[in-house]
Amino acid sequence: MAQAAQTTHATTEAHGGAHEDVGFPPFKTETFAGQVIWLTITFVLLYVLLSRLVLPRLSGIIENRRVTIAGDLDEAAAMKSRAEQAGAAYEKALSEAKARAQSLAQEARSKASSEADAKRKALEADLAKRLGESEAVIAQKKTAAMANVRGIALDTATAIVERLTGKAPAPQVVEAALDQSKA
């Protein structure tokens, strides 16, 4: 400050010592014109540079960011709804598949059981038929056997009597005795 004051000493004589002579700098009207001129020049320059160069760039950056963020958010929302749609479609397909599987299983089960029924019936009928045939054969064989029994009894009785008495009885007598015992 002091050396600055020295340099101006040449232009303003009073600078070095008594400041009262100089007066209060902000109220020195002879400096007003110069300050106003330079303020006008610099402020107009500032206004032009800011409004033409700096502010468009700044608001461009801010607007660009706003657009980017809004775009990203929109995209995220679209993707979310797409994912939800895919989820719903999956659920639907799953429930449809489940229902179809159930109906298929039901169908297969009923088909299998009806087939088994038919087979069982056929088998039963077959068995009953064979049983009937067997019964008929048995009955036939039984009658035949029963017819033979009389012959055997006659022979046996004749043989027993011959052994006991030493002579064979008459067949009519044996037969009569057999008829008697049978009754």
Place this chain on the structure above:
Amino acid sequence: MASPIEQFQIKPIIPVINFTNSSLFMVGAVAVIVGGLLLATRKRAVVPGRAQSVAEILHDFVAGTLRDAAGAEGMKFFPLVFSLFMFVLTANLLGMIPGFFTVTSHVIVTFSLAILVIGTVVVYGFVKHGTHFLGLFVPSGVPGWLLPFIVVIELISFLSRPISLSLRLFANMLAGHIALKVFAGFVVALLGAGGALSILAPLPLLMAVALMALEFLVAALQAYVFTVLTCIYLNDALHPGH
């Protein structure tokens, strides 16, 4: 020892074109503002770095202040308000650097800026609203007999706006710098006195440090106050009916 008002001395640098230390710091403020903002925004990043964040915060801060006071229509004055805020803020803060000249400590500078604001209000008000702009001085719902007094009061209040707007900024910057210089002067004076007085020298030094912090606050705050009042006055030009 230089006097506390020595720092406000206008010193010619290029006398032919009236270029003084004041002009130098005006040019410097413009260079710092434009250069700083262009440098900070050169990457145009979507995710801003530190410097770009500062530039964007300044932009959004002034835009928010203007929109709050004057509404969306007020945004047509945004370049003007932003220029005023940045110029006053930068001039104030540059003045805080020791040895630097404070442009806003001269009443003619702050008065010129205030006249620019009020001139904008008056010219825009009349161009946009014609004589309806005079409704600014006639509040609605005032009884007829009271109206002459109210109109006179409103007129005086309107005319005192450029004075209060300019004096507030000027006086704050002037007083702060004088106080700083006075306390700094005490330190030197006490040390020069020698002996027991030298021991007291740190006290005004502490005061000077505290004042320095206060002056940084005042530098930013006065720039903000100037801007807010500008926005409020511009709102009158946009919506003259109360």
